[in-house]
Amino acid sequence: DADVTQTPRNRITKTGKRIMLECSQTKGHDRMYWYRQDPGLGLRLIYYSFDVKDINKGEISDGYSVSRQAQAKFSLSLESAIPNQTALYFCATSETGQGAGGNTIYFGEGSWLTVV
Amino acid sequence: QKEVEQNSGPLSVPEGAIASLNCTYSDRGSQSFFWYRQYSGKSPELIMSIYSNGDKEDGRFTAQLNKASQYVSLLIRDSQPSDSATYLCAVRDAGNNRKLIWGLGTSLAVNP
Numbered sequence: 001d002a003d004v005t006q007t008p009r010n011r012i013t014k015t016g017k018r019i020m021l022e023c024s025q026t027k028g029h030d031r032m033y034w035y036r037q038d039p040g041l042g043l044r045l046i047y048y049s050f051d052v053k054d055i056n057k058g059e060i061s062d063g064y065s066v067s068r069q070a071q072a073k074f075s076l077s078l079e080s081a082i083p084n085q086t087a088l089y090f091c092a093t094s095e096t097g098q099g100a101g102g103n104t105i106y107f108g109e110g111s112w113l114t115v116v
Numbered sequence: 117q118k119e120v121e122q123n124s125g126p127l128s129v130p131e132g133a134i135a136s137l138n139c140t141y142s143d144r145g146s147q148s149f150f151w152y153r154q155y156s157g158k159s160p161e162l163i164m165s166i167y168s169n170g171d172k173e174d175g176r177f178t179a180q181l182n183k184a185s186q187y188v189s190l191l192i193r194d195s196q197p198s199d200s201a202t203y204l205c206a207v208r209d210a211g212n213n214r215k216l217i218w219g220l221g222t223s224l225a226v227n228p
Contacts, residue, residue: 042220043160043204050214058215090159103148103208105216107159 003027004108006091012114013081021076021111023091032074033092033105034058034066036085043090049074050096081115088112118143120207120219128225135192137203137222142186145210146217149181149188152204154221160204164190195226 004025013019023032034046035058045058047066055066063085065077078085091108119142129135137151148167152160166172166179166188178191188207192199205219 040220043218045215048214056214103150103165104162105160107161110157110159 006108010112029093031094034076035090036087122219125223137190139205140187141207146207148208150206
C-alpha cells in the first residue's frame with residue numbers, strides 16, 4: 001500500500017459542484033501539502049500544513065480550501081469547481097526539521113480532476 | 117518573483133551516454149537544492165539533494181552545485197531507457213524556508 005494515499009484517483013465533475021480530494025498518510029510526518037500540476041506551469045503549491053493547527057496558503061489558494069482533520073489526514077476542497085481547476089493534484093508529506101529528512105517531499109499518486 | 121529555470125527539452129541521448137540536466141535559480145540566498153524524477157502520469161520522487169558547493173555522487177547520478185553562479189546540474193552516467201522521464205529541479209525558498217520553488221522540468225529521452 002502507498003504511504004501517501006489520495007482519493008479519488010480520477011474524478012470528472014461539473015462546473016459549480018463542490019468536490020473534495022482526500023489524502024491520508026502512514027509515514028507519520030507532520031507536514032502535509034497540496035499541489036496542482038499543469039502542463040507548462042509545473043508544480044504549484046495550493047496549501048500546506050505543518051501540524052494539525054497550522055494551515056497556510058500557498059501560491060494559488062483562491063478557489064480552494066483545506067482541512068487538516070488529524071496528523072495523517074489533509075483534505076482539499078473545491079467549493080465551486082470551475083474548468084480551469086482541471087489539473088493533476090498531488091498530496092505530499094515531509095518530516096519536520098531542516099535536515100535532509102525535513103527536505104524530502106513524498107508525493108501521493110495524484111488525483112486527476114476534470115471540471116466540465 | 118523567485119524563479120527556477122530549466123530547459124524544457126526534450127533532451128535526447130543514446131543509451132549508455134551521459135545525460136546532463138541544468139537548472140538555474142534566482143534566489144541567491146538559497147541553500148538547499150533537489151532533483152526529482154517524474155515518469156509520465158506518475159508522482160515526482162526525490163533522486164538527489166545537495167547543500168554544498170561541488171559534486172555529490174549517488175550511483176549513476178551526480179549533482180553539481182555552484183552557488184556563485186546560481187546553478188545546479190544533474191549528470192546521469194550510463195543512461196538507460198528507464199531514465200526517460202521529466203526531471204524537476206527544486207530550490208528551497210531562502211525567504212520562507214517552508215517552501216520549495218519548482219522548475220518546470222526537463223524531459224529526458226534515452227534512446228536504445
